[in-house]
Amino acid sequence: MENKSFLEVKSICKSFGSLKAVNDVSMRIETGEILGLIGPNGSGKSTFINLITAMLKKDSGSVMLDGVDLSSMPAHKVPKNGLARTYQTVRLFKNLTCRENLIIGAIGVGISQKEANKIADELLEEMGLAEKADSFVENLTFSEQRFLEISRALACKPKFVLLDEPAAGLNEEETQHMLDLLKELPAKKHIGILIVDHDMHLIMTLCDKLHVLNYGQTIAEGKPEVVRANPEVVKAYLGSTAE
Amino acid sequence: MSLSIVIEFIINVLSMGSLYALIALGLVIVYGICKLINFAYGEYITAAAYLLVFCAGLSLPWWVAFVLAILGGALIGFLSELIAYRPFRGRSLDALLVTSFGISIILQRVFQVFISPRPKAVNLPAFMSATISLFGITTPLRNIIVIITTAVLLLVLLYIMQKTPLGIAMRAAAENFTTARLMGVNANLVISTAFIISGFLAGFVCLFWVARTGSVEPTLGASPLLIGFIAVVVGGMNSLPGAVVGGYLYALVANVLSLALPTSLLSYRDAIMFVIVICFLVLKPEGLIRGNYQEERVG
Structure with a gap:
């Protein structure tokens, strides 16, 4: 059994002017896990993943990968320190x-x-x-x-891979193929995966854990079936007409 | 038209085109990666040419002088990037452009003040001015040498760009510098290498340029810079093959004009060349070979 690595985001914050794009978000992934990051448009997902890959400078907080803070290094050193990524637009x-x-x-x-x-x-x-x-x-x-x-x-x-909407633009068959591939990756490559996608079927089938953002804050985290039943999440996705 | 004229024409086009292709390559290799038109490139050629003069003054053997001139070109390329461009990297391209004019002017003045404002004669080995008879025509031996040298340099460059990790990294950086950098590609290394190759090519250019003019003066670099620029505009700013094509095409058109124009119009040859270039800028601004330029998508 190889050693496990940990990617730990601690209370990371980022504001643009008076807008708190990411406000005190923490999460943790370990080798072998797939964590899904979801949230409505404008919820801060993109800002968040740009923060943990150091493409944006954080205001406060840290992103520790095996004891090294990724968020305070230049973006081009992040892959060398164990976190590689893909982009929304290839x-x-x-x-x-x-x-x-x-x-x-x-x-x-x-x-x-x-x-x-x-x-x-x-x-x-x-x-x-x-x-x-x-x-x-x-x-x-x-x-x-x-x-x-x-x-x-x-x-x-890498020790961790961040996938930014890997299934965007794929048809159903291709999405299934992608799902099959991603499912195997953590064990085969001994990595952890952080995935952002809008395809709820893909996310729910694939992920061990979910993390839901809205207005830059964590509104839910945990196992997919638990998160799906969370009223906050339902409200964020379906609107607040029920009130 | 007799066969000998055809052969002479071909040799003229190929030799002139080879030299122009080398000039253009030196410009494009930097432009491709930094998106900078390096106006100091002409002075790399001048500096290398002055090195030839100094070596001759020290009575060094010709091949030592040649090697030193080429290495000197590479060194000045490397140093100008390190001293002048690197501090401005990440600023606007305009800042870099002005910097390149600055280096160009500073170097020209240095040559004027510390060497001489007048042309200095260059003593090149006899074979650079010898002629040979080939297929019934007589042509300067250096025409043949420049064709072969360029072919070898192109092959070496092709190998470096296609097969070595540094070459692959340079091609990636030329296509999209930001993404290449995010992949961990070493920006300093890639940019330095581009400038070193540029200066290296300037060193080769100076050998053949000086062989034609026989002397060196502070503004020597202006003409090759202009030629290189035209070749690059015609061939395509973003593509190394484009630079080579542009160089040979320039030579082809110039030679055709020389043959075709009546004597009374011959002095307008350059003006006609410029009209052609302007047409290119208007009608096909990306050049013959489009290369890989793409706008960075934001967001």
């Missing part, structure tokens, strides 16, 4: 081949060229993209690009 390098995209992920965190080649080929094989290894990204279908971007995050050999 941000692959279109003029690079699939393999080269993965190699960038690996060498970016200081893995040697030889090792990077090996990691890239293994991941392409696992993701079913082996025959597209030397194709340019623009020749991939959209869902293949999504899978490739996840592979690129994995090529960093």
Whole structure:
């Protein structure tokens, strides 16, 4: 049994002017877990994930990964310290081949060229993209690009992966494929996953735990079935007409 | 038209185009990554040329002088980035652009004040001005040398960009610097390398440029800079192959004009070249090869 890692967000805050976009949010994930972050539009999800990947500077709080504060380092050092991410809009390098995209992920965190080649080929094989290894990204279908971007995050050999709407734009079949893949990842790669998505079926089926944000604050957390029954959550998603 | 004219034409286009392609590459490799048109690039060429003069003054063997000039070009590329551009990185592109004018002017004045405002003769080895007979025509040997040198340099550059991790990182950074940086790509390393390659190419350019002019003066860099700029506009700002295509195309058009224009209009050749360039800017501002430029999506 390998050692478990912990990603712990402690009371993180961020304001834009007088708007408290993220207000005192804490959460914790460990290796092997999938945690779903949900909330209505404008609830602070995007700000929150930009804070924990240090793409935004926090006002206060911390993001500890095995004792190192990710939120106080420059964003480009975050992958090297164990947290890799994907983006809502796919941000692959279109003029690079699939393999080269993965190699960038690996060498970016200081893995040697030889090792990077090996990691890239293994991941392409696992993701079913082996025959597209030397194709340019623009020749991939959209869902293949999504899978490739996840592979690129994995090529960093991270301890945690943050997936920003990995199923956005995928059809039902592709979403199912994505679900099957993600389900296996934590055990296979010995990682923890933080996932943001609007597809409630995907989130409910996949996640071990949920964390719900609204107006920048945590309104519920816990197991999916518990969270789903929480009146606050229902209100946030369906509106407050019941009052 | 006799065969010898055709061969002469081809050799002229290829040799001129090779030199222009090298010039353009030196500009584009920096532009691709920093989105900076480096106006000091001309002075890299001038500085390398002055190194040739000094080496000749010290009676060093020609090949030592050549190597020093090329390495000197690379060094000045590296240093200008380190000293002048790096402090402004992350500021606006305008600030960088003005900085590049600043470096250009400072270097020109340094050459004027500390070396000489007058042209200095360069003693190049005899083979750089020798001629050879090939397929029934006589052409300067350096025309053949520049074609071969450029071919080798292009292959080396191609290998670096395609196969080495640094090259892959540079291509990623040229496409989207922000994302490459977020992947952990070392920004200083990538940018320094671009400037070093740029200066390295400037060193090669100076050898062949000086062989044509025979002398060095403080403003030597202006003409190659202009040529490089035109080649880049025509070929495409964002693409290394575009720069090469632009260089050869420039040479092709210039040679065709030289042949086709009546003697009375020949002095207008450059003016006609500029009209062509203006047409490009109006009709096809992205150049022949579009490259990979894309706006960063915000949000």
